[in-house]
Amino acid sequence: MNKEWSELQKTMQAQLKKENTYQDGLGTLFTLRNQLMQTLTALREELTADDFCAIPFLNANGFHCKTIAYSVWHIFRIEDIVAHTLIRADEQVFFSGQYQARMHAPVITTGNELVGQQIADFSKQLDLAVLYAYISEVKESTEQIIGSLPYDALKRNIPEERKAQLQSLHVVSDDEQAVWLIDYWCGKNIRELMNMPFSRHWIMHTEACLRIRNRLYKQGEGK
Secondary structure (H helix, E strand, O other): OOHHHHHHHHHHHHHHOOHHHHHHHHHHHHHHHHHHHHHHHHHHHHOOHHHHHOOOOOOOOOHHHOOHHHHHHHHHHHHHHHHHHHHHOOOOHHHHOOHHHHHOOOOOOOOOOOOOHHHHHHHHHOOHHHHHHHHHHHHHHHHHHHHOOOHHHHHOEOOHHHHHHHHHHOOOOOOOOOOHHHHHHHOOEHHHHHHOOOOHHHHHHHHHHHHHHHHHHHOOOOO
């Protein structure tokens, strides 16, 4: 794991545990997220659409066996779902902004159920410019939500009715590779969700994107 990102995350976790350093913790979280967003934005500027759909580690185990387009989608669909449906209990950016139609997205889920060639085919259908508009809007809205939370809110668990609402939206596939996410998220309090998925999840998938990028350049497929 990138040392600077790892240290920021560790600092954030320690700061969020204490009321007198809570605001500092939010600042550290936002600094980390800004750095990660800058990395993802740089990938958009330096790589081609074909690069975003390539799977150079097709048969590998790990997050790097996906595409960059899929990874970016996955990070922010999860964040949108958790921030809006589970924490704020309002409409996801994906739906309010009519992003499925605008992005030409064949699914509305997190994408966990997709494998191999399905991931490549999915990636090729996405309008990357709209995907990046979506992730920018999700990032901003998430930070507004968590930035407005009082310290005492961090210990709150997800209410059962919000779990039911999430299930009714069908944004998490019933496939065994995906359905576990519902219980995973709903078993955490808000402070724990700031770790996964609002920071560590970003780090893992962003690093996977960089690994894909580096392999493409090694293969001579990048710009």
